[in-house]
Amino acid sequence: MYVAVKGGERAIAKSHELLARARRGDPGVPELSIAQIKEQLRLAVARVMSEGSLYDEDLAALAIKQAAGDLIEAIFLLRAYRTTLPRLSESQPLATGRMRLARRISAAFKDLPGGQVLGPTYDYTQRLLDFSLMDEVSETMPAGAASAEAFAEPFAESIVAPGIGELLGREGLLEAALPKADDPAPYDLTRDPLLFPVDRATRLQNLARGDEGFLLAMGYSTQRGYSTTHPFAGEIRHGAVPVEVFVDELGFAVEVGEIELTECQLITDFEGSATQAPQFTRGYGLAFGHAERKAMAMALVDRALRAREFGEQINLRDHPANNEEFVLSHSDNVEASGFVQHLKLPHYVDFQSNLDLLRRLRTEWEAARAAANREAA
Amino acid sequence: MSVQDGYNFAYLDEQTKRMIRRALLKAVAIPGYQVPFGSREMPLPYGWGTGGIQVTASLIGADDVLKVIDQGADDTTNAVNIRSFFRKVTGVATTEQTREATLIQTRHRIPETPLAAGQILVFQVPIPEPLRWLEPREAETRTMHALREYGVMHVKLYEDIARHGRIATTYDYPVIVNDHYLMRPSPIPKFDNPKLHRNPALMLFGAGREKRVYAVPPYTDVRSLDFDDHPFAIERWEQPCALCAATDSYLDEIILDDAGNRMFVCSDTEYCAGRQAAGHKGALAA
């Protein structure tokens, strides 16, 4: 006698219970607060906001907490919430040249107006584990911080400097990147499907939402010969930029707040033609919060995807980073994670179908071999 | 704040539902054609039925009766999860009875109980493009569909026969819809392909991650690809269902013990239970 398995509903309810317990861990250890995550895991919050396409530090921190630190799961949570939000209006293009800088470096120039601003960076930390952080209570302010406020606000000094694009653009050495009069309204990938071929603005939108690890690997591949670009880090800047919305009733734009951004301008090989004097071209990266790795990888991939635009010799089969369909179709970690993990779902109907065929093929194969053996004998 | 209060009926906002319904209307007007649509981020993972869920959400009304199956069964965890999602965000009645349902969302099967006019069957689709493995470029496959350049599909079937002596595609078996578009029927076993042909129900296909919907309207011709000398054929079993003795249904194989003993039972649990209730009794029935 056989009784079919039942009880999916109960199993799921139980699983939710277990998950809540696993997320909380030992109840003897104090629970994480949203404020703690926001303040002390700011880079995780930045990544979740960027790839979740929603600038909201509190919700991103909540998602990280709910996902027990699994950032891709947190991005998924934030996106699923974002879907239900109305889109109220479009902001004016952000003027990143007006950024209040926390950090700004250029690898192309030794010095430039506004100077090199090292700011908070892991670059020169020597990566020795700081065992003093093992002690939980360090209420003391780091030496040199004038006040709690100045410590929490790294760009209190308000350095504002023109971007490298503006500096080189004055001489015409770098291609301009200005909106054209006939530019179409920006496509919204969260509302409309990605259709190939796509314009650069849409491509950048896809990359901005793209998985940092994927972009890092793709960008890396272009440096190792799987593409033909030779970039310089023209400028990497991180800081706060005002967001403005044009109000029809007033007839002018109004600042509605400030967001933190990281921007990367890569300067690459020059191009020219009969009608256009030679100039450097660029790759562009932009991310919410402090996210230099993401912004740089994005800029490398952006430039690689422009190869066709500049008539560069490309080999789509061997150079995946030049392949628009390949890159843009596989950059999204929520899509990728869902599809990879859907293999966990039952497939036994299909499997049965294959099993049935395999048995049949094996029977036929055995029969054919037996016949061949008889003939040979 | 409870979940029901925080979200619109059926989760999606009305604008989005209208957008999806417009895409579905186009899909019905051009049977088998993949219509791009603005697939939304859903609270279930991509690959787990987000396309089907969006199609269902865009169509479902307060009077609908919903049935959700996965692998033919109403009680697999994924079916349970999707059903409970819709109960939560719509409050509509749900059922396991194929005949009672007005809307059926399915993954990998078409119910054994014949569908009737007026019913809607919604398929979850992982990869909508039948030419994907032969031609990875989207721009090129669009042209191939427009011009009905499907010879290359037969290369795959030819290769199967050359290698195995028969066509070795067993599920997601490609079909031609209404004498034009080549279509993937989603990973249903080829056993179910004949049910697609001139079915009285409306069949809708949703691919969330790939952002496409397509449709087979009621009573549309659906032909499975084959060769003249290697005609399309479905799976057969040597024994009837061990529980309900059905000889006309798709059977799952269940391993009973460590010694490898196995039994074959209907994959469509509702069909099987119905037959047992009507007095049909298989060899291993209680």
Added chain:
Amino acid sequence: MKPAIPLLQVKDLAKFYGNRVGCEQVSFNLYPGEVLCVAGESGSGKSTLLNTLAFHQRPDAGSIRYDLREEGVTDLATLPDARLRELWRTDWGFVRQNPADGLRMRVSAGANIGERLMAVGDRHYGDIRGVAKDWLQRVEIDETRLDDAPSSFSGGMRQRLQIARNLVTEPRLVFMDEPTAGLDVSVQARFLDLLRRLVAELRIAVILVTHDLAVARLLAHRLIVMRHGRIVETGLTDQLLDDPQHPYTQLLVSSVLNA
């Protein structure tokens, strides 16, 4: 005998990449069954010309007229995409330098040959297989290799398979891009022999691009010599090679003789 109407008429053809010339001011006629070689060094524009002639890329100026089986002489620019693509897989062939670009490397030789038949609607497995087997023999590949993938073939066999895959629909015009360039010298002779025989038997017109004047000498009725995207000299192959007029052709010919 009255001369037939040209199969292909090319007039003032040009293709540019930005401000760089791919090819320009190219004009010639090609008659049924005629083998035309386009010779020149790499970078001379001969591959650009071939791809433009085959309409894989649209010319920027000039016209290409082809004598279609049904419609007769037609300007290719006016041909709808559907008909153009049909032309590519029926009445035209294109043989690539690297067989991996012209074959499906992971499906059997039989399926490679049968693809065009299936594309035009053949739906009988046994018949398709029969034709494929027959073509395998015609290109001197053992018929026991019918179900093997070309990845297990030698370079020469792959190139012969590519020929069979293209000729199975009996096209009237075949484009060839350096088909011998990847082959060992010992294999080249056999391949060229086979090619010459098949082309003559089936009366196929061929436009073949090569940097190798020896290939041109063996196969071509007529020869076009290109440099910097333009035709510098054209004529009957033997005449042109024995008595080159243009200094560039003279240089090419003498460099072969001295080699």
